[in-house]
Amino acid sequence: MTDNAPCVPFASAAADPLADTGRLLARVDRGLAELRLGAAVTITGDDGRLMALAAESASAQTLADLAALGPSPRVILTGRRASVLGLAPAATTPVAVTLKGGLDVGAICRLADPCLDLDGPLPAIAAVDPIAGDGSAGAAVVLAKLARLLPAAVVVALEGAGPPATDPAAPLAFALAATDILRYQTAAARSLRKVSEARVPLAGAEHTRILAFRPSDGGTEHLAIIVGEPDSLQPVLTRLHSECFTGDLLGSLRCDCGDQLRGALDAIAAEGSGVLLYLAQEGRGIGLVNKLRAYQLQDQGFDTLDANGQLGFDDDERIYLPAAEILRQLGISRVRLLTNNPLKVEALGRHAITVVERVPHIYEPNPYNLRYLQTKARRSGHLF
Template sequence: LARLLPAVVVAPAVPYAVAHAEARGLLSVAAEAVLAYPSAAATGLRRVAETALPMQDAPEARLVAFRAPDAGVEHLAIVVGTPDPARPTLVRVHSECFTGDLLGSLRCDCGPQLRGAVRRMAEEGCGVLLYLAQEGRGIGLVNKLRAYALQDRGLDTLDANCALGWGADERNFVIAAVMLRELGIGAVRLLTNNPDKVAALAACGVEVVERVEHAFAPNGVNDAYLATKARRFGHLLD
């Protein structure tokens, strides 16, 4: 959960302290409780801040921040224009990517996807981009950099993540569903190339009325990355 490798919890085994902790059930946690925590935290997300945020590609935009009561991680919603709750809203579920979104890395297509989504929403008059704190498909920035190092040695994206002990995709899309509910959006036109993302949102109760293509051409550096997305993750890039 902390995205730390390796990870361990240590406490001094003082006899009276052990007895005290055992009596209160503090020395063990059921695996089911650990596995359930991400979804439990997601369902507790609430708005904690909101402000107008004129953007270069979307002058009429606002930023809404969400956080669970027992967590310090914020997820953001960029709301472009004024979505009509009675109509399906153009929505992009975008996982944060420090290297691509901020630094303009050519290793992925995240930056173009982020800016392209905002532009399209502005052109259509409204939309919502959910910016989720799930770097590197949920493994965190440091672990993503470790995965990059493995990719430089010949592994692809999926195998690099697995070599570090992670699943192919560790993201939790309950977060997106709760944020959409809090924004009053029930039906969406989902801007994505990932069928698994469509299925995940639908499984969380979001009505996905349309998948809207959102592909960008390879740049000469990310060609293998995009090919892996298509071949091993099932993204629809053709």
């Protein structure tokens, strides 16, 4: 297989068929930046319009500003976080928590961040109400996740279809549609295009190229590491590898990621050709900072999945549409997949990539990652 497609040139929005997607992504990117800065955004959905702050970056001043906009500000938590707190044991969708006595930073942090005080009492709660995951409040939590913050938001409902002229926050709050937030990951994956390619000889695999793929908003990039010249008419030996700063770069013993990365490249080199996709999905999709928070919780006795739950995340937040899109652009539709994770096999199948063989990818555990690997086998169905 030879990929001679040119890099995507610069083009005007009028000439770009991805212009609408690019504008959607750019709007959500702006919203992500606002949340990370501690600013509020407005989100409009079928269930109404609200002003939202990321719980993690809320301050006394921003909470006071939010409370001045409407009655009964609420804290929005994922169903997973509400469940571990005992607020809604069977919750599968987000919940809205109304606090007695109004909002304060300490109470919000206690609800959103398990790393602060696992054993402390919860703040006084007036009500816990389930909400739709695809509404404006649910989208606020998704936006916090996309910003790689704790998955919790503080919201206040706003009246009317748009900010009143007298609303002091109107000129400052960036406006988003809930549907744009919920479509963001799919739109980003569909808009991936190759933007760079270079020969990068590797130890043991000198005939290697690295291709960089970037979505139309200039956002998160993924890499395809191509060893040799894979024949796309045959099933291509392929590895989907989620980036792991601690394991891949630092050699962390808490996971097997470094072993899997280097082992996959060795296996592909021994095969003579193949592809490793290096995907920007640190910490099973929760980001490096949240992964370090999960490690802190693991040191307190939680396993890798329960630590995610304590933070409010699902066991695995990754999507594999970016991987499938890159494989399609490389002309690969059938793979022999280096993985122990049957969910990767299923995910590629859903995106029209046929896995003709699952190739085991197993390495010796060490005292630091043994429990992690056992948990993945027992609770996530990994095959070792």
